[in-house]
Amino acid sequence: MIRIALLVAGKDLRIERRSRVLLWQVVPFGVMALLLSGLALGPSQAGHSSAAPGLFYLVIVLVALLMINRSHAIETTAGTRASVATLGLDPAGVFLGKAVALAIELWLTAIVLLAGSVVVLHTALHGTLEAVPSILVTLGAIAGAGTLYGALTSGGNAAATLLPVLSLPTFAPLLIAGERSFNSALHGGALLQWWVISVVALAVYLALGILLYGVLEES
Amino acid sequence: MASDFPLLSGVDLELQPSSLTVLVGANGAGKTSLLRLLAGLVGLSAGEGWVLGLDLASVDRRQIRRRVGWLGHEGSFYDDLSVAENLTFAAKALGRPTDELTTVLDRVELTARRDIAAKQLSAGQRRRLGLAWLLLRRPELWLLDEPYASLDDEGRTFFDELLGDVVERGATVLVSAHDPLRSARLRPRTLVMAGGRIVSES
Numbered sequence: 015m016i017r018i019a020l021l022v023a024g025k026d027l028r029i030e031r032r033s034r035v036l037l038w039q040v041v042p043f044g045v046m047a048l049l050l051s052g053l054a055l056g057p058s059q060a061g062h063s064s065a066a067p068g069l070f071y072l073v074i075v076l077v078a079l080l081m082i083n084r085s086h087a088i089e090t091t092a093g094t095r096a097s098v099a100t101l102g103l104d105p106a107g108v109f110l111g112k113a114v115a116l117a118i119e120l121w122l123t124a125i126v127l128l129a130g131s132v133v134v135l136h137t138a139l140h141g142t143l144e145a146v147p148s149i150l151v152t153l154g155a156i157a158g159a160g161t162l163y164g165a166l167t168s169g170g171n172a173a174a175t176l177l178p179v180l181s182l183p184t185f186a187p188l189l190i191a192g193e194r195s196f197n198s199a200l201h202g203g204a205l206l207q208w209w210v211i212s213v214v215a216l217a218v219y220l221a222l223g224i225l226l227y228g229v230l231e232e233s
Numbered sequence: 234m235a236s237d238f239p240l241l242s243g244v245d246l247e248l249q250p251s252s253l254t255v256l257v258g259a260n261g262a263g264k265t266s267l268l269r270l271l272a273g274l275v276g277l278s279a280g281e282g283w284v285l286g287l288d289l290a291s292v293d294r295r296q297i298r299r300r301v302g303w304l305g306h307e308g309s310f311y312d313d314l315s316v317a318e319n320l321t322f323a324a325k326a327l328g329r330p331t332d333e334l335t336t337v338l339d340r341v342e343l344t345a346r347r348d349i350a351a352k353q354l355s356a357g358q359r360r361r362l363g364l365a366w367l368l369l370r371r372p373e374l375w376l377l378d379e380p381y382a383s384l385d386d387e388g389r390t391f392f393d394e395l396l397g398d399v400v401e402r403g404a405t406v407l408v409s410a411h412d413p414l415r416s417a418r419l420r421p422r423t424l425v426m427a428g429g430r431i432v433s434e435s
Contacts, residue, residue, distance in 0.1 A: 021325050025311065032313040032350065091312065092307040096274055097366065101326045102299035232294070 015107040015224075022103070022111025027118060029088055036081070036119055041126055044077045052134045066135040067145075067196035069209055070127055071189045074153065077123055078116075078185075079178050082160040085116050086168035105228030109161060113223060114211055117157035139201055145199035152192035152212040158219030159184050165230040188215055240266040241429045248374075248407060253400045256409040258426035265408035266429070268376045271407065273297030285373055295405055302372030306379040312352035316339050316343055319351055333369060340395070341365045357388040362403040364395060375399065377407040382411075 051069040052073050089095060128149070131137045163181040188211075195208035241263050248254055256264045269275045271284050273294035282289040284297050310319040317334060324331045338344045341361040346354065351362060360380060367375060375396075381389055393414065400406055408414075413423050413435075425433045 017327065021322065025314070025322050028318065029311060029313045088311060088313070093363075094310060095306040096269070096272065096303050096305055097273060097310065097363070100272065100298045100301055100303045100370075100372070101323060102295060103326055228295075 015104050015110065017106045018107025019110035019114060021064050022108050023118075024111075025115040026085065026088070026112060026115035028044040030115075030119060035084055036122070040077055040084075040119075041123055043080070044073050044123055044127055045130055047073045048130045049134055052161060064197070064201065066131050066137040067193045067200065069135065070124075070131050070196065071128060071152075071193050074120070074124065074156070074192075075182075075185055075189060077127075078120060078153075078156050078160055079181070081116055081119055081123075082164040082181075083174055083177060086164040087159065090168055105231055106224040108231075109165075109223040109227035110220070112164075113154075113158045113161040113220070116161055118156045120153040120157055121150060124153060140232050141200035144205075145196040146211040148195035148199070148205065148212060149192065151209065151216055152188055152195070155188050155219055156185060158216060158223055159188070162219060162226065162230070164222045165227055188212060191215070194198055241270065243430050246431060247423070248405050251400060251403045253396060253406045253408070253421040255414055255421045255423045256407065256426055257411070257413055257423055258409075259411070262426040263429035264426055265378050267426070268303075268378050270405065270411055271374070272301050272303045272376050274303070299397060301374045301376055302367040302370050304360075304367060304375070304377045304380055306360075306382040308320050310362060310366060313350060315348050315350055316354070316365075317347040320360065320365055320369060322371050327370060327398075329369060337365045337368045340368060342391075356383045357385065357391075360384060360388065360392070364392075371404075373404065375404055377406065377408045379409050379411070380416075426428050 048069060055173055067173065089098065128137075128142055128146075132139055132142055160181060163177060163184065166174040167180060191208045191211035194203075195205050195212070197203065198205035198208060244263075244267060246267075256267065258264050266275070270277060270282070270289070273289075273292075273296075276294065278287040285300050287297050287300075289297075311322070314322065316338070320334050320337065321331050324334065335344070338347055341364050343358065343361055343365060346358060351359065354362060363380075380392060384392065386391070396406055396408070408421070414421055423435045424431050425435075
């Protein structure tokens with residue numbers, strides 16, 4: 015399983031490096047969304063860092079939806095799905111590999127967005143750095159859940175519509191936990207208890223994905 | 234409803250080991266559906282069938298897919314990866330040594346294009362990449378869905394030569410095509426399909 019996971023993750027990341035979709039489409043979209051969110055708050059509130067964690071996760075979820083669709087689109091191009099299916103890859107390994115690649119892409123995007131948050135929304139650098147471990151875990155959980163839901167909706171005509179509709183209720187607790195822990199890191203509070211929610215969600219979605227991904231692919 | 238209009242009906246087909254069989258028919262005749270069924274890509278809704286000794290009605294289709302090779306006319310790989318990267322991915326997935334790549338690339342005459350992205354290949358070269366993928370896999374049963382589509386004469390000849398070699402080495406090959414093969418070397422069994430049935434054989 016681990017061998018296939020590493021192989022699939024490496025393949026997905028190589029495809030992203032080649033296609034530059036992350037670099038030229040997703041990250042600029044995220045930066046623009048963060049900037050516009052800051053402007054929407056108005057000049058007096060734009061530098062108010064209490065809004066920053068919420069805005070950060072709002073942009074992350076938009077970016078994540080784009081990335082999840084992209085992650086599954088590369089598997090469903092004409093002919094590829096059938097040929098790769100005949101390689102007999104372990105579905106658990108494929109799930110883990112795609113989730114890891116998606117998590118790495120989200121982490122890279124988060125670095126840019128956090129830097130943007132410090133510059134545009136004036137979040138405290140120290141607090142932002144303190145929030146990084148919880149952000150890594152929360153984004154890992156989003157990657158796990160997103161990979162699972164991406165498999166559920168991929169291939170259908172309405173995949174781009176179904177994915178947010180089905181996944182947002184799942185993302186909601188993660189976003190709340192992530193926003194709360196980021197806020198706690200910035201302003202003090204119970205950072206750990208919110209972080210635990212993300213850790214548990216990460217473990218649950220990885221376990222579910224390992225168990226169910228093969229069934230979803232077959233269906 | 235799909236069950237009211239079965240894609241395949243009354244198909245009776247037995248393939249001999251180490252043989253080449255061509256399914257000929259117009260669009261919608263059921264050629265691709267039959268190939269996908271035999272590849273384990275779709276399930277059997279009624280009737281009975283065995284592929285490589287595996288019961289289509291009850292087997293986990295993944296067991297079939299591991300033993301067959303599939304080549305569709307639209308391509309079979311990741312467009313953004315290079316020729317060599319696609320084949321390396323397949324080799325590693327199968328646990329095969331990647332040093333076979335050089336031999337396979339030479340066989341399909343893609344050595345000079347090994348670092349080109351798959352999406353930059355011509356239709357004929359994409360088909361050769363698909364063949365290279367299958368040569369690496371060495372499946373027992375080759376299922377090729379309209380591999381001659383949009384190939385020029387040189388491409389068709391190349392394909393015929395390679396299929397001849399593959400059959401001589403013991404593989405069983407089932408090909409779908411719009412027209413009967415014109416090759417002088419290959420003397421395949423030709424089955425004509427229409428309306429989801431095999432209507433004649435030559």
